[in-house]
Amino acid sequence: MYQQVKHLNEKKDEFIAMTTHELKTPVTSLRGFLQLLQMHTDSNDKNALFVERGIKQVDKLSMLINDLVEFSKLQAGNLGMHFEIFDMKVLVEDCLELYAASNSHPIKLHVSGSLEVHADRLRIEQVIDNLVSNAVKYSPEGGVVEIDLEGREHEVMVRVKDEGIGIDDKLMDKLFSQFFRAVEPGYNIPGLGMGLYITRKLLNVMVGALT
Ligand SMILES: Nc1ncnc2c1ncn2[C@@H]1O[C@H](COP(=O)(O)OP(=O)(O)O)[C@@H](O)[C@H]1O
Ligand SMILES: [Mg+2]
Known part of the structure; x- marks a missing residue:
């Protein structure tokens, strides 16, 4: 039974890796063509709006595909980690x-303590971006996003708070599982439920590599 589940799980990961790879190229080129179209469309032309909307939708699609790409890399175990020492404040900034240009979601950053860490900079960037993009995405009506960085003795505590739709307390322990989404269907917020799973995995791999 265990072997069967394992086999099916591997098939699933293989399938995701394969489809992701096939999706990435056309979407990238589609974005390129839309951008060309945008350059050749007068901004007063009513079609300019359609092109802009097209680009926004393609960007949503890319976001989903990026989650799939990261997921596949994680499952295949090919995460090259490059450790360095850096300041979390600089990285978060x-x-x-x-998001600096966003009027709907002003971001406030609070920092305290020593924020120097030894970690993989790009992966930590990914982790922070997952949390902040969720805060923005799940606040469809806008609102302040607050980020708190607290340097402690051997760790940096990161807290992200938003004024959005919130998460039911009962679902908290499921949030970091594969494909889990808590969002009610009525909200129509795109996502695959992979971001937080990836976030947790990345942090675990990093901690594992250090100990
Ligand atoms: N800031 C947030 N506010 C409300 N719900 C959230 C927030 N962050 C995550 N969630 C919930 O946790 C689920 C998992 O998040 P994530 O793994 O990033 O997947 P995705 O954003 O692709 O749906 C989301 O579908 C959403 O229901
Ligand atoms: Mg997400």
């Missing part, structure tokens, strides 16, 4: 630049 870099991540937040992406």
